[in-house]
Amino acid sequence: MPARSFLAAVAVACATLLANLPAFAGPGDLVIVTREASFQRSLQEAYVQPFTALTGFPVQQQTWEGGIDALRTQLKSADNDWSLVLVDPDELAVGCSEGLFEKLDWSAIGGKDHYMPLAVSDCGVGALVSNTVLAWDRDKFPVTPTWADFWDVAKYPGKRGLHKGARGNLEIALMADGVAPGDVYKTLATAEGVDRAFRKLDQLKPYILWWTKDDEPAKALASGGVLMTTGPSGSIATRGREEHRNFGLQFAGSLYEVQSWAIVKGSPALKQAQQFLYFTGMPAVEARLLREAGTTGLTKGLNDNLPTDAQAISPSNPASLNNALRTDPGFWRDNGAKLRQRFEAWLDH
Structure with missing residues (x-):
């Protein structure tokens, strides 16, 4: 219609x-x-x-x-x-x-x-x-990327946008490392799983452009400051419509x-x-x-x-929800303080 x-x-x-x-x-x-x-x-x-x-x-x-x-x-x-x-x-x-x-x-x-x-x-x-997706500009990057592609800076050179915080990034890092969405929190509940997520973030750290406000990912895409970014689906879709930009939203593996x-x-x-x-x-x-x-x-x-x-x-x-990961507030209520502390220490090194 x-x-x-x-x-x-x-x-x-x-x-x-x-x-x-x-x-x-x-x-x-x-x-x-x-x-x-x-x-x-x-x-x-x-x-x-x-x-x-x-x-x-x-x-x-x-x-x-x-x-x-x-x-x-x-x-x-x-x-x-x-x-x-x-x-x-x-x-x-x-x-x-x-x-x-x-x-x-x-x-x-x-x-x-x-x-x-x-x-x-x-x-x-x-x-x-409220959904955090992988977003990109289809006019500059005409494929539909996955989290594995997001990490593959050798095949797809360019900056990556990530929210400056532990919550969300650790889940995404594990999915990029091959963990199925349904197994993310079970994996992240172990010391080995946390280490695995931070090792994966280590690989991407030199290429990350950090964002803190919801409107920043769409701005970074529009300016060409990043090749791909995480971001709120709503603000990216709205800016794309308003500015006639061909932004893509990947809901598979997204967090909501x-x-x-x-x-x-x-x-x-x-x-x-x-x-x-x-x-x-x-x-x-x-x-x-x-x-x-x-x-x-x-x-x-x-x-x-x-x-x-x-x-x-x-x-x-x-179709968007079926392949997405629902954020577990109970996990972050129980583990958030220590994971945020480790993330801050990781940022400083």
């Missing part, structure tokens, strides 16, 4: 679905909290503006840096005004266990069966798939995690938050987020009606 026809179809579907939303009412503004300002802008276009136009509910957006300590401090403060917050798996688990979030009334937001199993938990509904919406315990805007989740759980509405931010939620059937080129960049497309 051509992009223009697809967007027209989305508009018609949205108009039909919005007319049938359940009517909620409640006091107070709906305050939605996410991390990056760039995602906040995408959310405004994809979700907030049409939601407010339909319901008349005032919505404020705020950003936060993330982290369990910051979450506890904010949500326990007397002047907390957060209603709905986008959290990672660790933040969701802790917030739910400590009673910082409401237990979801699934009947009010479409029902559990409306979502892929990855999206469903007691206190959270999957908002988006589910970020979820959670409703703050005791929020006076509970009903508005439920209606927002109902609204954003519609496939036709979620499709807007793919265009604005290069990412998608986890509503069943979302990817079925996307055009082929959109399916190819959708992180929640089953």
Whole structure:
């Protein structure tokens, strides 16, 4: 389906679905909290503006840096005004266990069966798939690389972009060394596996261009500063679309995690938050987020009606998820401190 026809179809579907939303009412503004300002802008276009136009509910957006300590401090403060917050798996688990979030009334937001199993938990509904992929510029490098190719600087000379941190890089190094995705954490749980990952990183160290911010990988690709890079699929796909660049995204062997919406315990805007989740759980509405931010939620059937080129960049497309590795937050909660310390020491040598 051509992009223009697809967007027209989305508009018609949205108009039909919005007319049938359940009517909620409640006091107070709906305050939605996410991390990056760039995602906040995408959310405004994809979700907030049409939601407010339909319901008349005032919505404020705020950003936060993330982290369990910051979450506890904010949500326990007397002047907390957060209603709905986008959290990672660790933040969701802790917030739910400590009673910082409401237990979801699934009947009010479409029902559990409306979502892929990855999206469903007691206190959270999957908002988006955050995926770290291998990315490259097809106009400069016309093959589809693997992690083994990423390491092969003799065959494919050039700089490589990697995030400056242990998490993700150790998993990728093991996959580049031949470890199957399903065996990565079992291998990394051993001293031998950790040594193996760092030996693999040693091979690439002279060729690495480190990045720390999500927009840097796409910039490095666009400037020719790297031949290949890791990076968030959403920001790379969005920049490629905006600048008409032919960036490739390799989802096989990519790393992903589910970020979820959670409703703050005791929020006076509970009903508005439920209606927002109902609204954003519609496939036709979620499709807007793919265009604005290069990412998608986890509503069943979302990817079925996307055009082929959109399916190819959708992180929640089953074809993308089936060959990817889900990041294990429990592993990093238990082992992160010592692995980060070793990574910092490795960087200094």
